[in-house]
Amino acid sequence: MTTDRELFDRWLDQPAPLLPVLHAFHERDGYLSEEALRSIAAELRIPIADLFGTVTFYHHFAREPEGRHTPRVCEGPICTLRGAKRLKTGLGRCAGMPCPGRCDEPVPVLLGDRVLIGATADLLVERPSPLPPPPAAGTTECVFSRIREPGRATLAGYLATGGYAGLDAARTGSPDELLELIDTSGLAGRGGAGFPTGRKWRAVADAAGSPKTIVCNADEGEPGCFKDRALLDYDPHAVIEGMLAAGFATGATRGFIYLRYEYPATLGILETALAESRAAGRIGPDALGPGRGFELYVRRGAGAYICGEETSLLNSLEGSHPFPRNRPPFPVTHGFENLPTAVNNVETLASVPHILAHGSDWYRELGIGDHAGTKVISLSGDVERPGNYEVPMGFPLRRLLEDVAGGAPGGRGIQAVTMAGLSGGFLAGDDLDVTLDEPGIRAKRSFLGAGGIMVFDDSRDMVSIAHSAMEFFAEESCGKCFPCRIGTRRLTERLGGDGPGDLGTWVDEVTDLSQTMKETSACGLGQAAPLITESLLRYFPEQVTRHVEAGV
């Protein structure tokens, strides 16, 4: 058996060592024993109480012998509709877990380092992520444009299909020219907040302090989102090229890909891609030209939705408790190790090589009207053809749902969809005629975010779906601030039948809780969760009335 010393020696000369050290012990022993935690605390000079608090914050670090091998079944909203409870009964000894990003083919079961998919225990199989379906007629893709080409995930295949043409050409110019190109392309963050990428990179370039860092946010914990998984599985070198371009533009010399725990196959793909890139000199001491190095590391999360929030992610990387940080200062000046850092989503970074290769006008004009570029939408739930669809920004939602994805199965109507995974709440009725762009959706009091859309047909009980959504937020609230910690619990109770029996009082309480959370929560989780209850009350007052009167 590998000794503690050997495990430490493998990781301690790298930055951000705590997560890989914890994973190494977890894999070796099948759980994190008290003895292991004491040994890690002593070696990394972390107070044992702090380490214990951090480790137990994550879902997937088992503290009981053999805990790592206990099957975990998705309890997300879509898998709940697809029979997750029946599957759990069939499996016997197992645990639940929040959505692990396989909503396009439920129900996923995490078993050690494998993800199995199936509706019943005897039908579980391991299979690769589905490739994205073909694009809608008359539209042009960006990040998916070459993803279906065989061999694209290898460095040789990537180079043979146009990979690195953009960065190699951009490197003959100046970092400032690259920044200008990204700025004028209109590329904005695809991870949720939609911040202009060129502005973010310029802020890092202008900030004092080094070394600077690029972080690829591959945490993808939002239920109903699974686009980053497809990009990393089939086009990992595009993400790496995007990170190298960010390094060239900002002067950063190191990067991390922070990958969610629930994507073990993707971890293997990324490790292979990094090894190939290092062997070919694409990352390493002279990656961006003589004497201009760029080192790149992958770090595996351990199961915590809040770690997708960029400052929580940075704390997780640094090995401290993954609470979100107070902002300002922002990561562009005070990020990883308090130094300038650009945190970008996988899709944002994967767009960059295409923009470098085809130009900023090409990218900008992919969108409809004033909207620049494209967006990948992860579509799941009651729809004939779920999957990842890359559509022009400004594409009509109803056209995507009905014409491209085939509408609800069995001739049923679509009652509602969620936006931004769960964080944007529901859209329903005439608001389904919205176009897929941030201003259009914000006008409907929702937001596009990372682009997860779950579809619910006209047979679904929307209060029960809202309850399951709020349970998720309550479970994942980090607890740092009380409006979110307590508000998500109180809303879950009210949606689950444990609230006032009088409709007026119920509505007043839920509205008051929602408003308080929106105004006083410290981060996006607590500010977004009440969109579920607000939109439920707006679109489905009769279902709310029935729920309160029945007391369930």
Ligand SMILES: Cc1cc2nc3c(=O)[nH]c(=O)nc-3n(C[C@H](O)[C@H](O)[C@H](O)COP(=O)(O)O)c2cc1C
């Ligand atoms: C609760 C919460 C979870 C988030 N999860 C993710 C995530 O999984 N992936 C992601 O890229 N961004 C996530 N974000 C947004 C990030 O904080 C950040 O805005 C983003 O990574 C920046 O990259 P971009 O500018 O390329 O979008 C989350 C934000 C919040 C508030």
Ligand code: SF4
């Ligand atoms: S809003 Fe919620 S998730 Fe965000 S810091 Fe506060 S308690 Fe944590």
